[in-house]
Each structure stands twice: as C-alpha cells, then as structure tokens.
Amino acid sequence: MSVPVEVLQNILMRFRPVAKFAQQYHSTGVNADPGQVRRVFELYRQFAPVAGKDILEIGPGHTLEVLECAKTEGARNCTAIDVVDYRSPEQKGRTRVIYALYDGKTFPLEDACVDLIWSYTAFEHLRYPAMTVQECFRVLRPGGMLVSLIDLGDHSFYGMNPPHPDKLFHCLRYPEWLWNLMRWNRSSYVNRLRQSEWHTLFKQAGFILRAEEKMVSEDIVRQLPLLPYLRRYSYEDAVTSVLTVCCGKF
Secondary structure, rough: OOOOHHHHHHHOOOHHHHHHHHHHOOOOOOOOHHHHHHHHHHHHHHHOOOOOOOOEEEEEOOOOOHOOOOHHHOOEEEEEOOOOOOOOOHHHOOOEEEHHHOOOOOOOOOOOOOOOEEEEHHHHOOOHHHHHHHHHHHEEEEEEEEEEEEOOHHHHHOOOOOHHHHHHHHHHOOOOOHHHHHHOOOOOOOOOHHHHHHHEEEHHOOOEEEEEEEEHHHHHHHHHHHEEEEHOOHHHHHEEEEEEEEEEEE
C-alpha cells in the first residue's frame, strides 16, 4: 500500500464527478444476493420478532431486500437510512421501504419512533460512530433493540487474489491523522474501532448489552507475534474480527 497514492486517491474522491463514477463500482450491503439477504434477515430475527414493528436499517446500500423481507413478515413500517443514495431508478419506483439520507451525524427522524434498528457491516464505516450510536438510542422507543454486525477488518484487502490474511488489521498500522488522509472520502474507509471500544460507545449512549457473538481470526492468532502494531491492544481486541451485538433501550 503506497501512502502517497492512497492520499492522492482520497483527495480525488472529494470531487463529485469522481465520487459518482467510483460509486458504480462500490460493493454495498450484501449486494442483493437472495441467499445472503435471507441469512441476514434470519440473523436479525433471531434477536426479536418483526411483526407489527417499526424498523430502521442503517447503511443498507442498494440492498433493500432485507427490509422487504421484514415487510412481508408483518413489519408495520420499514425505513432505510444511508449517507449516499445507492438505489436504482427501478428500486425507487417499486420498493415498499422508506428511504432517507443523513449527514453521518443526525438522523432525520423523531425521538422514540422505531422499535428495532438493524445494521449489517455498516457501523465500521461510520465517520462519526459515537454520534450515530447516540442517535440510535434517541430514535428507539423504550424496550427497543439495536442489532448490528460489525466487521472489524481492513476492507482495503477484501476480495484480493491471492488473499492477504496477515493484512486483516493492516489499517491499525497508521496514526489516525494519516489514516484519515488516506481513506476518509472513500468507501473502503473503516473507523478502526475495536470490540471493546464499541462496547464503550454503546454503554455511554445508554444501551444495555443483551447478547453478543464474536468471531476470532485464527490467521491473526497465529501471526500475532509477527504483528507488532497489534501489541498495544488487548488480546481480545487484537484477534476479534467480527462483532455482533444486540443492545436494548430500557
């Protein structure tokens, strides 16, 4: 990874025509894959039923099918919110899902207006994670739940052939200011928060952790002694690659 090249690409992404051109190559959500859509929906549903609920999904990209599943299963209202409108003209015309854009900081929603909040591999891309978690708490009704699967890896190396398992947390090598210069404007940006830091943000916002699942990278476990930039983290933070949380508002 060439730092000067990454910085230059990040600067270019500030220009709307460049960003618009790059958007068509951006893989989002679960890319409307029917099997994956169903798996994600079942993941959400294992934590709470959807019938009669007002549901908000954060960062679905162009994959609105998960919320469509919820609508079919009896959800009252389904709303998707994102920082970029990835919908096709066809989606805009046929979907039963309400779609809203936000600035990455404040939801255009009233207080206590939803029962469930869902997010799948989106929270790691948040530029203002603390503010978004606080907004989640604000718009949830008492008794509501937030379910989020957070991918803690460096998305820059996903899908590469050959794979680079040793670079799963490559993003942690850089100081915050340099990482932002390299990635802030790009879809591959990740905020680099570790699982313990997410726990802290949810707790500070007022959430109660009801359930969680963690996935550990066995590749990182094996290579940990060879990755000095991970030594400043606890063992759990250094090896946890995916975090799924169910948080409640009471």
